[in-house]
Amino acid sequence: MMRQGLRSGLVAAAVMMFAAPAVAQVHLQINGGMTRAARDDRFVSGELGVRLGFFEIDGEVGRFNDVLPDGIADQLTRLLNDRGLGVQAKATLPATYALASVRLISPSGIVRPFISGGYGVARVEPRLDVDISGLPVSDVFGIAVAKQENDQMVTAGAGLRFAVAPRVHIDATYRYVWIFSDFRADTNIDNDRVLTSAHTLSAGLGVRF
Numbered sequence: 001m002m003r004q005g006l007r008s009g010l011v012a013a014a015v016m017m018f019a020a021p022a023v024a025q026v027h028l029q030i031n032g033g034m035t036r037a038a039r040d041d042r043f044v045s046g047e048l049g050v051r052l053g054f055f056e057i058d059g060e061v062g063r064f065n066d067v068l069p070d071g072i073a074d075q076l077t078r079l080l081n082d083r084g085l086g087v088q089a090k091a092t093l094p095a096t097y098a099l100a101s102v103r104l105i106s107p108s109g110i111v112r113p114f115i116s117g118g119y120g121v122a123r124v125e126p127r128l129d130v131d132i133s134g135l136p137v138s139d140v141f142g143i144a145v146a147k148q149e150n151d152q153m154v155t156a157g158a159g160l161r162f163a164v165a166p167r168v169h170i171d172a173t174y175r176y177v178w179i180f181s182d183f184r185a186d187t188n189i190d191n192d193r194v195l196t197s198a199h200t201l202s203a204g205l206g207v208r209f
Contacts, residue, residue, distance in 0.1 A: 024052045026209045029171065031062070033202025037093075041066040043200065049103075056103040060118075061096075067124075067179065067198045068093040093196065095179065097122040097153055105161060112161040122153040122179045124196070152180045157200075171204035 031045045045062025068091060101118030125148050157175030164170055179196040 024050050026050050027169075027206045028209075029204045029206035031060075031171070031173075031202045031204035033173075033200055035064055035067055035177075035198045035200050037066065037196070037198040038068045038070045038072070039066060043202070045202075047204075049206075051103075051105070051107075053107050054104055056105055056114075058099075058101045058103060058116075058118075060099040060101065060120075062099070064095045064097065064122075064177075064198070066092045067095055067177070067196055069181075069196050092127045093124055094127065095122040095124045099153065099155065101155065110163050112163070113158070114161060115158045116156070116173075116175070118153075118155040120153045120155075121150050123148060123150050124179065124181055149181075151196075154178045154180075167208045169206045169208070171202075171206065173200075173202050173204065175200045175202070 027049050029047045029049065031047065033043060035041055035043050041064070043062055043064045045060050047058050047060035049056050049058040051057075072091060072093075097120055099118045099120030101116050103114050103116040105114035106112040155175050155177050157173055159171055159173035159175075162170045162172070177198045177200055181196045
């Protein structure tokens with residue numbers, strides 16, 4: 001009797017935990033916001049998510065306009081000053097990314113807090129807006145050749161989801177992004193890889209099916 005009662009209690013607790021909702025919900029969402037790295041810039045993304053109870057799995061594809069690390073921006077300024085170049089060159093690091101993430105979110109309510117973590121791949125595209133004679137791009141981006149490449153990407157974040165209609169919600173999200181890039185912020189050969197990182201703030205409009 002005691003064992004049967006314990007089993008019934010566990011089943012009841014599980015039912016209560018996932019009762020809202022009892023079936024998986026799918027949503028499409030469009031996100032837009034700002035990144036803060038060496039400079040502030042925009043990014044956009046789209047995602048497809050599946051939620052069951054407290055858990056949501058999202059697939060996201062997006063584009064960062066610029067996630068250039070502070071170290072590389074500072075290095076460019078030093079190179080220009082050291083070589084007495086009056087022209088102001090601007091280095092940027094756009095990145096297109098694909099990300100899979102897991103979100104822990106309150107299953108009900110008008111305002112639903114959440115936390116999330118993700119892993120994906122970013123295709124970084126180093127650029128110099130001005131071609132200066134005597135200043136190779138590789139000098140700016142370190143010893144590694146400045147080229148497009150695919151790098152691992154990790155994210156962690158938190159936010160709030162607002163239910164504005166029966167099937168419509170708005171997300172307000174803060175997320176920290178790490179991209180494990182081969183570019184070096186200096187010419188120290190011991191620094192095999194540089195951690196490109198950025199703060200992101202975004203708003204997303206989602207529709208559930």
